[in-house]
Amino acid sequence: MRTLHTAPLLRLTRDDGPPPDQPAPGDGGSLSGWAVLVDGDRIEAVGPVGELTQAYPMVRVRRWPGTLGPALVHDGPLPPAASPRERVHALLRVGVGAVLAGQLTDPALRAAVARNDVAVLDVARPLALTVGNRADLAVFADDGRCLATVVAGRLVHRRA
Numbered sequence: 222m223r224t225l226h227t228a229p230l231l232r233l234t235r236d237d238g239p240p241p242d243q244p245a246p247g248d249g250g251s252l253s254g255w256a257v258l259v260d261g262d263r264i265e266a267v268g269p270v271g272e273l274t275q276a277y278p279m280v281r282v283r284r285w286p287g288t289l290g291p292a293l294v295h296d297g298p299l300p301p302a303a304s305p306r307e308r309v310h311a312l313l314r315v316g317v318g319a320v321l322a323g324q325l326t327d328p329a330l331r332a333a334v335a336r337n338d339v340a341v342l343d344v345a346r347p348l349a350l351t352v353g354n355r356a357d358l359a360v361f362a363d364d365g366r367c368l369a370t371v372v373a374g375r376l377v378h379r380r381a
Contacts, residue, residue, distance in 0.1 A: 225282045226371065227256035227270045228360055232290035234349045251288060259356040262338075262373040267350055283376075285360040287368050291348035292318025292357035299324060305333035313337065313378040316367035318357030321345060338373040 230251040256273050258266040258280065266273055274282065295317045302308040308330060312320065319340035325331040334341060340357060348357055356374040361367055370378040 223258060223260045223265065223277060223280045224374075225256050225258050225270070225273055225277065225280045226285065226289055226358060226360075227282065228285040228287055228289035229253065230288040231255040231257070231267075231350070232288055233267070233351075234291060234347055257289065257350055257356070257358060259358075259371070259374045262356055262375075264350060264352055264354050264356050266352060285369055287360050287362045289358060289360050291350050292316055292359045292370060292372065294319045294321075294342065294345055294348060295324075296321050296345040297324065299330065305330040306336075309333045309337050309339060310378075312339070313370045313372070314367060314380075316359030316361060316370050316378075318359065318370065318372050319348060337377060338375065340373075 230253055232251050254270055255268060256270040257264055258273050258277060274280065293316045295312055299308045299320065300311040302311055319342050320334060322341050322343055325334060325341065340355060356371060358371040359367055360369040366380065368380045369376065
């Protein structure tokens with residue numbers, strides 16, 4: 222099922238520059254009025270919300286408050302919790318979509334990460350919202366709180 226994710230601001234990358242195949246954003250690296258079209262676990266399109274809703278009139282639309290951007294990469298030890306599942310959930314609540322393989326030495330933790338489709342990276346690298354990439358997104362409020370996390374196209378966390 223295709224889903225169009227939109228927010229007042231869209232940030233294509235976590236750094237200051239856009240991916241080479243994307244237009245340069247406006248002030249502060251954020252675009253106003255843009256959206257990300259997700260099909261399955263992949264990003265199918267990134268562009269102005271009006272163009273995407275016209276091109277895909279039957280698409281499900283999720284409108285988020287705040288800034289929509291790529292999910293975070295967690296590059297340290299996973300937070301302590303009572304179970305591996307809860308350790309992974311603690312990451313999802315803060316917008317993480319990827320962890321480093323070196324932090325997953327416990328087989329139970331590695332299994333919990335796999336069950337939740339969290340990406341496992343050999344080296345830390347920023348995620349970007351580019352067509353064809355895995356759909357790992359996060360929405361952040363102005364105060365930095367994570368409002369929603371999408372991992373591999375699935376909504377895995379939403380703040381009430």
